Amino acid sequence: MSKELWTNVDDYLEQLFIEDDKALRSAQDRSREEGLPSISVSPVQGKFLMLLVGLVGAERVLEIGTLGGYSTIWMARALPPSGKMITLESSPHHARVAAANIDAAGLSERVEIKVGRAVETLAIMAGEGAGPFDLIFIDADKPGYADYLDWSLKLSRPGTLIVADNVVRNGAVAEVDSADENVRGVREFNKLLSETDGIDATVLQTVGAKGYDGMAFAVVR
Numbered sequence: 506m507s508k509e510l511w512t513n514v515d516d517y518l519e520q521l522f523i524e525d526d527k528a529l530r531s532a533q534d535r536s537r538e539e540g541l542p543s544i545s546v547s548p549v550q551g552k553f554l555m556l557l558v559g560l561v562g563a564e565r566v567l568e569i570g571t572l573g574g575y576s577t578i579w580m581a582r583a584l585p586p587s588g589k590m591i592t593l594e595s596s597p598h599h600a601r602v603a604a605a606n607i608d609a610a611g612l613s614e615r616v617e618i619k620v621g622r623a624v625e626t627l628a629i630m631a632g633e634g635a636g637p638f639d640l641i642f643i644d645a646d647k648p649g650y651a652d653y654l655d656w657s658l659k660l661s662r663p664g665t666l667i668v669a670d671n672v673v674r675n676g677a678v679a680e681v682d683s684a685d686e687n688v689r690g691v692r693e694f695n696k697l698l699s700e701t702d703g704i705d706a707t708v709l710q711t712v713g714a715k716g717y718d719g720m721a722f723a724v725v726r
């Protein structure tokens with residue numbers, strides 16, 4: 506079992522399930538040209554997020570960690586005309602690239618990018634009475650994940666779906682005393698997720714072109 510095999514299978518699945526799409530392709534091209542790291546969700550994962558938005562019937566979606574807006578475009582497309590998405594990004598450069606990508610996808614009316622460190626933006630949003638959101642996707646810096654879960658719960662209602670990317674970290678998440686701050690952050694998040702009253706949660710391991718990782722899912726009761 507190897508990353509080469511997982512990548513071959515991802516290629517095969519993409520050919521079957523992912524239609525060639527100019528906006529998504531251009532978003533990845535522009536992000537690469539602008540020097541953004543290639544750490545977006547994969548095409549099949551993006552489509553999965555799109556399906557979740559539809560399944561939940563979400564009208565209000567919050568994303569923490571925009572990068573070039575690739576996952577944003579997938580999710581925003583599943584919103585009804587009245588739907589709105591807010592996405593949080595600390596890097597002004599990433600936010601500018603994302604804004605161009607979201608605009609080119611024809612979604613700028615539906616998506617608002619808030620630039621700043623997410624803990625600060627989330628505190629401001631909560632103070633302004635933002636939310637509740639129907640679906641929240643956590644995908645920013647891993648040491649911040651536990652804080653993002655706290656804020657997500659404050660911005661939720663019963664039935665809100667919280668999804669978090671990268672919670673398995675190539676399997677390193679099972680290491681009790683990892684020195685890697687990302688692994689520690691994700692372990693803290695998973696522990697908090699498992700111990701928080703009033704949510705039902707699980708984690709699925711994933712493999713593919715992006716390697717070996719996992720996504721967490723929690724529904725607020």
Ligand code: SAH
Pocket residue numbers: 544545546569570571572573574575576577593594595596599621622623624644645646649
């Ligand atoms: N969701 C994107 C990938 C996000 S990558 C996709 O799948 O297409 C993580 C992003 O989080 C990066 O762009 C990074 O700049 C941003 N980030 C890192 N620390 C952050 C912070 N403290 N607040 C907000 N965004 C942050």
Ligand code: DHB
Pocket residue numbers: 544545546644645670671
């Ligand atoms: C990293 C971040 C991500 O959101 C991701 O999907 C993959 C990798 C990272 O920071 O290494």
Ligand code: MG
Pocket residue numbers: 544545546644670671
């Ligand atoms: Mg991620």
